[in-house]
Amino acid sequence: MECEFTVELGEDDPTLAVPWRSPDGAMEYVDLREDLSxxxxxxxxxxxxxxxxxxxxxxxxxxATAKCDAWLETLMDVDDEPYAAEMKCASYVDxxxxxxxxxxGGFAEHEAAAKGVVERIRGAEELRARAEIVVRRVYFGExxxxxxxxxxxxxxxxxxxxxxxxxxxxxxLEMLAKLLASNSESTIVV
Numbered sequence: 001m002e003c004e005f006t007v008e009l010g011e012d013d014p015t016l017a018v019p020w021r022s023p024d025g026a027m028e029y030v031d032l033r034e035d036l037s038x039x040x041x042x043x044x045x046x047x048x049x050x051x052x053x054x055x056x057x058x059x060x061x062x063x064a065t066a067k068c069d070a071w072l073e074t075l076m077d078v079d080d081e082p083y084a085a086e087m088k089c090a091s092y093v094d095x096x097x098x099x100x101x102x103x104x105g106g107f108a109e110h111e112a113a114a115k116g117v118v119e120r121i122r123g124a125e126e127l128r129a130r131a132e133i134v135v136r137r138v139y140f141g142e143x144x145x146x147x148x149x150x151x152x153x154x155x156x157x158x159x160x161x162x163x164x165x166x167x168x169x170x171x172x173l174e175m176l177a178k179l180l181a182s183n184s185e186s187t188i189v190v
Contacts, residue, residue: 001172002082002130003121005114009107009137016094016138016150018066029066032059033098044068050170051091057177058095062102066094066138066150070169072162083128085158089169096138096150103148110135110149120179128164129157129172153180 008014019029032039036056039045045052048070055065070091080088097103102113114133121131131154138150155176157169 001121001124001127001175003118003132004130005111005118005133005135007107007111007135009135014136014152016066016096016136017145018064018096018138018140019142020066031064033064036060042068044070048091050166050173051093054091054093054173054177058093058180061180062097062099063095063180064098066096068093072165079130080156080158083130083158085128085165086160087162087165088156088158089162089165090154090156091169091173092152092154094150094152096140096148104146105149107135107149110151114151117180121176124175124179125171127157127172127175128159128168129155131155131172131176 021028030038032055036059039052039055039059042052045055051068051070055068058065068091070089072087072089074087076085076088097105101109114135117133134152134154135149136152138148140146140148153176155169155172157165157167157172159165159168
Protein backbone atom coordinates (compact mmCIF):
# COMPACT_ATOMS: atom_id res chain seq x y z
CA MET A 1 0.00 0.00 0.00
CA GLU A 2 1.36 3.38 -0.94
CA CYS A 3 1.37 6.17 1.63
CA GLU A 4 2.66 9.71 1.77
CA PHE A 5 3.06 12.47 4.31
CA THR A 6 2.35 16.12 3.54
CA VAL A 7 2.17 19.37 5.46
CA GLU A 8 -0.42 22.14 5.20
CA LEU A 9 0.53 24.80 7.72
CA GLY A 10 0.30 27.87 5.49
CA GLU A 11 -1.84 30.87 6.30
CA ASP A 12 -4.55 29.84 3.80
CA ASP A 13 -4.48 26.08 4.54
CA PRO A 14 -7.37 24.35 6.29
CA THR A 15 -7.50 24.39 10.10
CA LEU A 16 -9.71 22.63 12.61
CA ALA A 17 -11.42 23.87 15.77
CA VAL A 18 -12.30 21.36 18.50
CA PRO A 19 -15.08 21.39 19.48
CA TRP A 20 -16.75 22.58 16.28
CA ARG A 21 -20.29 23.29 15.07
CA SER A 22 -21.53 23.84 11.52
CA PRO A 23 -22.68 27.41 10.77
CA ASP A 24 -26.32 26.31 10.69
CA GLY A 25 -25.96 24.28 13.90
CA ALA A 26 -27.13 21.07 12.22
CA MET A 27 -23.84 19.23 12.84
CA GLU A 28 -21.35 19.42 15.67
CA TYR A 29 -18.35 17.72 17.23
CA VAL A 30 -19.13 14.53 19.13
CA ASP A 31 -16.56 13.23 21.64
CA LEU A 32 -16.58 9.59 20.59
CA ARG A 33 -13.94 8.66 23.18
CA GLU A 34 -16.52 9.37 25.90
CA ASP A 35 -18.96 6.84 24.46
CA LEU A 36 -17.80 4.61 21.59
CA SER A 37 -21.39 3.43 21.01
CA UNK A 38 -22.18 6.90 19.58
CA UNK A 39 -20.10 5.95 16.53
CA UNK A 40 -23.04 3.89 15.26
CA UNK A 41 -25.25 7.03 15.33
CA UNK A 42 -23.12 8.90 12.77
CA UNK A 43 -24.74 9.19 9.34
CA UNK A 44 -21.40 8.45 7.66
CA UNK A 45 -21.13 5.18 9.59
CA UNK A 46 -24.67 4.15 8.73
CA UNK A 47 -23.74 4.37 5.06
CA UNK A 48 -20.14 3.17 5.48
CA UNK A 49 -19.90 0.61 8.34
CA UNK A 50 -16.20 0.05 7.58
CA UNK A 51 -15.60 3.65 8.63
CA UNK A 52 -17.24 2.90 11.98
CA UNK A 53 -14.71 0.18 12.78
CA UNK A 54 -11.87 2.54 11.89
CA UNK A 55 -13.29 5.27 14.15
CA UNK A 56 -13.75 2.76 16.97
CA UNK A 57 -10.12 1.65 16.77
CA UNK A 58 -8.75 5.20 16.62
CA UNK A 59 -10.88 6.52 19.49
CA UNK A 60 -9.90 3.57 21.68
CA UNK A 61 -6.21 4.31 21.05
CA UNK A 62 -4.03 7.44 21.21
CA UNK A 63 -6.38 9.50 19.02
CA ALA A 64 -9.69 11.31 19.13
CA THR A 65 -11.54 11.91 15.89
CA ALA A 66 -13.13 15.20 14.91
CA LYS A 67 -14.63 14.82 11.42
CA CYS A 68 -14.96 12.15 8.74
CA ASP A 69 -16.55 11.36 5.41
CA ALA A 70 -16.47 8.67 2.71
CA TRP A 71 -17.48 8.62 -0.95
CA LEU A 72 -17.20 6.84 -4.29
CA GLU A 73 -15.95 8.52 -7.43
CA THR A 74 -14.91 7.77 -10.98
CA LEU A 75 -12.91 10.96 -11.55
CA MET A 76 -9.24 9.99 -11.40
CA ASP A 77 -6.20 12.24 -11.10
CA VAL A 78 -2.52 11.68 -11.76
CA ASP A 79 -1.99 10.05 -8.32
CA ASP A 80 -4.63 7.45 -9.18
CA GLU A 81 -3.09 6.39 -12.53
CA PRO A 82 -0.83 3.59 -11.16
CA TYR A 83 -3.92 1.68 -10.01
CA ALA A 84 -5.49 1.52 -13.51
CA ALA A 85 -8.93 1.60 -11.91
CA GLU A 86 -12.36 2.70 -13.03
CA MET A 87 -13.51 3.70 -9.54
CA LYS A 88 -12.17 4.66 -6.14
CA CYS A 89 -13.70 4.56 -2.71
CA ALA A 90 -12.22 7.32 -0.58
CA SER A 91 -12.46 8.71 2.93
CA TYR A 92 -10.89 11.14 5.32
CA VAL A 93 -10.76 11.24 9.10
CA ASP A 94 -9.47 14.22 11.08
CA UNK A 95 -7.61 12.92 14.13
CA UNK A 96 -5.79 14.55 17.00
CA UNK A 97 -3.74 13.11 19.83
CA UNK A 98 -5.14 12.97 23.34
CA UNK A 99 -1.91 12.50 25.31
CA UNK A 100 1.63 13.90 25.37
CA UNK A 101 4.04 14.11 23.67
CA UNK A 102 1.92 14.68 20.56
CA UNK A 103 -1.17 16.23 22.13
CA UNK A 104 0.41 19.68 22.13
CA GLY A 105 3.63 18.62 20.43
CA GLY A 106 5.38 20.73 17.88
CA PHE A 107 5.94 20.13 14.21
CA ALA A 108 9.14 18.10 14.70
CA GLU A 109 7.31 15.55 16.86
CA HIS A 110 4.39 15.27 14.46
CA GLU A 111 6.65 15.01 11.45
CA ALA A 112 8.67 12.18 13.02
CA ALA A 113 5.53 10.30 14.08
CA ALA A 114 3.81 10.71 10.69
CA LYS A 115 6.91 9.60 8.80
CA GLY A 116 7.15 6.55 11.05
CA VAL A 117 3.54 5.61 10.32
CA VAL A 118 4.07 6.15 6.58
CA GLU A 119 7.03 3.74 6.59
CA ARG A 120 5.03 1.08 8.47
CA ILE A 121 2.12 1.43 6.04
CA ARG A 122 4.41 1.14 3.02
CA GLY A 123 5.89 -2.04 4.49
CA ALA A 124 2.49 -3.59 5.17
CA GLU A 125 0.22 -5.71 3.01
CA GLU A 126 0.05 -5.00 -0.70
CA LEU A 127 -3.33 -3.51 -1.45
CA ARG A 128 -4.77 -1.58 -4.37
CA ALA A 129 -4.94 1.46 -2.17
CA ARG A 130 -3.10 4.52 -0.99
CA ALA A 131 -3.15 6.66 2.10
CA GLU A 132 -2.01 10.15 2.94
CA ILE A 133 -1.33 11.80 6.28
CA VAL A 134 -1.63 15.58 6.20
CA VAL A 135 -0.40 17.58 9.20
CA ARG A 136 -2.50 20.69 9.83
CA ARG A 137 -3.19 23.27 12.54
CA VAL A 138 -5.90 22.72 15.20
CA TYR A 139 -7.27 25.05 17.87
CA PHE A 140 -8.65 23.43 21.03
CA GLY A 141 -11.30 24.88 23.32
CA GLU A 142 -14.19 27.19 22.64
CA UNK A 143 -12.74 30.15 24.51
CA UNK A 144 -9.02 29.41 24.90
CA UNK A 145 -8.09 28.42 21.34
CA UNK A 146 -5.04 26.42 22.49
CA UNK A 147 -3.01 25.76 19.29
CA UNK A 148 -1.84 22.32 18.27
CA UNK A 149 -1.51 20.04 15.28
CA UNK A 150 -3.80 17.35 13.90
CA UNK A 151 -3.70 14.82 11.09
CA UNK A 152 -6.13 14.33 8.26
CA UNK A 153 -5.85 10.68 7.23
CA UNK A 154 -7.02 10.05 3.67
CA UNK A 155 -7.56 6.49 2.41
CA UNK A 156 -8.41 5.51 -1.16
CA UNK A 157 -9.18 2.01 -2.43
CA UNK A 158 -9.29 1.21 -6.16
CA UNK A 159 -11.22 -1.22 -8.31
CA UNK A 160 -13.13 -1.84 -11.50
CA UNK A 161 -16.42 -1.06 -9.81
CA UNK A 162 -18.01 -0.10 -6.51
CA UNK A 163 -17.62 -3.53 -4.92
CA UNK A 164 -13.90 -3.97 -5.63
CA UNK A 165 -13.01 -0.36 -4.81
CA UNK A 166 -14.94 -0.51 -1.55
CA UNK A 167 -13.37 -3.86 -0.73
CA UNK A 168 -9.83 -2.50 -1.13
CA UNK A 169 -10.75 0.61 0.86
CA UNK A 170 -12.25 -1.49 3.67
CA UNK A 171 -9.18 -3.75 3.88
CA UNK A 172 -6.97 -0.65 3.94
CA LEU A 173 -8.94 0.92 6.80
CA GLU A 174 -8.68 -2.32 8.75
CA MET A 175 -4.92 -2.50 8.23
CA LEU A 176 -4.47 1.17 9.15
CA ALA A 177 -6.55 0.74 12.29
CA LYS A 178 -4.26 -2.06 13.41
CA LEU A 179 -1.14 -0.02 12.67
CA LEU A 180 -2.37 3.19 14.28
CA ALA A 181 -4.31 1.94 17.29
CA SER A 182 -3.57 -1.66 18.19
CA ASN A 183 0.15 -1.19 18.60
CA SER A 184 0.30 2.51 19.48
CA GLU A 185 3.38 2.06 21.65
CA SER A 186 5.55 1.22 18.64
CA THR A 187 3.78 3.03 15.81
CA ILE A 188 3.50 6.49 17.34
CA VAL A 189 6.92 6.95 18.86
CA VAL A 190 8.80 10.21 18.47
